[in-house]
Amino acid sequence: MKNMPTLQAERIEVGDDLWAAQAYFEEKGWSDGLPIIPPTEERVTRMLAATARNPQDVIGTVPPRWAPATVEKIAINAVMAGCKPEYMPVLVAAVEAITDPKLNLYSLQATTGGPAVMLIVNGPIRKELSINGGSNALGEGFRANATIGRCARLIQRNIGGSYPGTTCKATLGWPGKYSLCVGENEEASPWAPLHVERGFKADQSTVTAISADASIRASDLDSSKAVGILTNFAQRMEGPSGAEAIMVICPEHAKIIAGDGFSKADVKKFIWERAAYRMKDLPDETFHQRVKRRPDLKLTRDSVIPVTDKPEDIMVIVAGGDGSQSQYIHVWGQSTPEGGSTRSVTKAVQL
Amino acid sequence: MTVITHAFDALAKSEKEAFGAPDHPVLVVQHPIGTVKLDDVHKRAEAAFDKLVEILVEPERKKAALA
Numbered sequence: 001m002k003n004m005p006t007l008q009a010e011r012i013e014v015g016d017d018l019w020a021a022q023a024y025f026e027e028k029g030w031s032d033g034l035p036i037i038p039p040t041e042e043r044v045t046r047m048l049a050a051t052a053r054n055p056q057d058v059i060g061t062v063p064p065r066w067a068p069a070t071v072e073k074i075a076i077n078a079v080m081a082g083c084k085p086e087y088m089p090v091l092v093a094a095v096e097a098i099t100d101p102k103l104n105l106y107s108l109q110a111t112t113g114g115p116a117v118m119l120i121v122n123g124p125i126r127k128e129l130s131i132n133g134g135s136n137a138l139g140e141g142f143r144a145n146a147t148i149g150r151c152a153r154l155i156q157r158n159i160g161g162s163y164p165g166t167t168c169k170a171t172l173g174w175p176g177k178y179s180l181c182v183g184e185n186e187e188a189s190p191w192a193p194l195h196v197e198r199g200f201k202a203d204q205s206t207v208t209a210i211s212a213d214a215s216i217r218a219s220d221l222d223s224s225k226a227v228g229i230l231t232n233f234a235q236r237m238e239g240p241s242g243a244e245a246i247m248v249i250c251p252e253h254a255k256i257i258a259g260d261g262f263s264k265a266d267v268k269k270f271i272w273e274r275a276a277y278r279m280k281d282l283p284d285e286t287f288h289q290r291v292k293r294r295p296d297l298k299l300t301r302d303s304v305i306p307v308t309d310k311p312e313d314i315m316v317i318v319a320g321g322d323g324s325q326s327q328y329i330h331v332w333g334q335s336t337p338e339g340g341s342t343r344s345v346t347k348a349v350q351l
Numbered sequence: 352m353t354v355i356t357h358a359f360d361a362l363a364k365s366e367k368e369a370f371g372a373p374d375h376p377v378l379v380v381q382h383p384i385g386t387v388k389l390d391d392v393h394k395r396a397e398a399a400f401d402k403l404v405e406i407l408v409e410p411e412r413k414k415a416a417l418a
Contacts, residue, residue: 064369065369066370067369110359110362165361166365167365169362
């Protein structure tokens, strides 16, 4: 291979037997539990050839080890996760996003809450890489979604040193921690996509990282009007508030909602006004802790806390295929007077 | 200094290494705290108080001894 970059990573000799190699990786703690592709020099070099970045460029530092994520290390984990080389620009943007201090990845990994880091991809790169935003968008079956999300998690483990039980303190975690990457179904959305809403151009590609707990299905096969669908969404979202919330609206619901004249801002406002956490329903100890955590809200038993501090903190994306099945994803992280313990981050994909 | 519960001991050790501060003082108290009755939290705080003071004043004491 011509113009091979000089790789800095330690070379390790492992036998050619695939399962012996897997046993070695497992013993070293380099896997998420699933088999990995051995990151040979040739494979890593091929991965690096798909980016203009220098292999030793540091894209971010990954907690809890606070180790530098160089492009080379990202490429190594990309091979291990099963990525194609052309995913590299998305992976670099994903690492920029997950290491941005606003996301607070350290807390996401250290908390007993066990959230995943969800990646949302917008723009033309979705089509170029076949990142699924259609049928089963949050499920399995698509290499780009599966391996990009997996690579982000392996980077947290292999570069960041996040190991369950010691430096990752998730009490239970959830399967989204293996991999959680989705493309927004921009073609089926009646509204501006997430990245345009956040100031990027429609023809730019972006990756958004956000803390994500397991989702709650917001099924509604009965309503033919926006008000009915949105009221059902709000009822699924009742409960403890977070810094942000994610509403993944399926195309069939989105079409009805927009058809009734609701803009995306209207959707957020409608849900926000109804997705309530009623203080009168809380057990005493829970109520008193809420009062202590948010003295600025001057909570009483008559108070009602909305799902987020502001309507615009509800992220709305359109994804999915046929069917009237949307999903609500709670965002781990306290809402605080300072704006929340975690905030989503969007970064442009540099080609 | 940092106060943690013992469930976060390994994480604290990792952080001290990551930041090159192996001697950073950490006071470890019993886990959990979040679901414990307030009276019991107060008892644990009282039990940990002397150690906490010791950790805080120890560096000054050492400095004074060397002076």
